[in-house]
Amino acid sequence: MFPRILPVGDTALVVEFGERIDPEIHRQVLALAYALEREPFPGLRETVPTYRSLLVYYDPRQLLWDEARRQISGALEQCADIPLPEPKELEIPVAYGGEFGPDIGFVAAHNGLSEADVVRLHAGGTYTVYMLGFAPGFVYLGGLAEALATPRLPTPRPSVPAGSVGIAGLQTGIYGLSTPGGWQLIGRTPMPMLDLQRQPPTPLGPGDRVRFIPISAQEFAAWQRSDGAGSP
């Protein structure tokens, strides 16, 4: 059944590798994205890796759906055992709790933990970037400790500050921009997750690894003074 290739309108197709959030399924998504990046077929526009599928945009003036599907089938055969480039590892400073993480008390209570436990467990994990999406620079991370799983807010906040670190179910993530949002906020990073002057515009990409380093409110302020000047 998987992988399967489905049309997504007339300018894209999707390759589905499964119906679960799973590191091995995600590895296959990245492998195809990497194979297409190394050897793009004529008419390939861009790819969007997500948890368990790859969205592939192509130019229907250069190739029709049947040919696009053939190109993808070929790339799938090539990339079965492709070694992926070493993932980037990034340490992200986070000020936990207080004004930076207004929901840390709820996350602690929901899981029968203290706030210090939440910080210890969250900062003790190593996470994989599954995807960036929904809004610019929003990072979806896999690898949250089950002891921290917490449902979303019943009503989303109209505005969540950029850099906020949140929990939704078994996922944790970082808001790249100030947007509305329903994740439980436990902290905030002063590191810009979106820099429109840079190429690529985000410090993290799908497949990268993340660790969180707890910092104090003073360190957060110092970070912002030294690093925040160039951000939008």
Place this chain on the structure above:
Amino acid sequence: MALEVLDGGWLTTVQDLGRPGYERYGIPLSGAMDFLALRVANCLVGNPPGAAGLEITLAGPTLAATEPCLVAVTGADLAFQVDGREMPMWMSVFVRRGSVISFGGRRRGCRAYLAVAGGIEVPPVLGSRSTYLPGRFGGLDGRALRPGDRLPIGPVSGHLPERAGRKPPPHLIPAWDDCPTVRAVPGPQDDHFPPEGLETFFGSEYRVLPISDRMGYRLEGPPVASRRAEVISDGVPPGAVQVPPDGQPLVMMADHQTTGGYPKIAVVIMADLPRLAQCVPGESRVRFRAVSVTEAQYAYREMMGALEQWERTRAE
């Protein structure tokens, strides 16, 4: 050389053909909702297809020309005027120094496009001048025009008055319908819907709700039955029709979120997205007709072929 903004209108933004290549970072394409109308306007004033112009929504701005300029207005009919006198749309028009461009009121459609020879030269962000309002970047400081703004215009060569009066061939001027039927390719998650869900979607008329915007069109009509409320979030292109648990379809537009977790019943074809973009929130009704991918791709080739053939003859 600049256009001075005396009044911003209801929602006027700088747009070009968008910001491709960044969806994997969560950054949508953006760009003109009716990309055909912008391209025709650009060609009429001698600009390249991707030059930045103004996307004017429902009620137009008032602009003063600090220098003589050549403009063209296409798309929705908002009663384009120069110095209070109505001027033809879909035609290049010479505007004298000090003249004022304004709009008398909406007659038809939702979005008009104003191109000016030389293009609007705000600084590009990630290769595009398109305004992305939710992210507050691109265009003029990431926001809509307001009084006091100055829109910088790029350099132009040649004698502008001579270039007035250009028109496109009639087949590039769309015939609009307030209740259009737009074509859509079923899927990619059509198997998440029972046959009656697909029948409802492709057999009913939907009202475009007032809260519809550049991010998405919210529709209201007979609820579409689905088997599953959510899928694991994956990539969502412009035109994708998501069906949330309440069964009321949501069509992704230019500033769409790049990923989403509702099942996608169909994707509106590129050739018909401009017509959907001209549907008026709170007023228009829309129907969907299922077509095959191949039919959609031939429609796109035909549309772009006709446009580019004309663009090439104008460039010579």
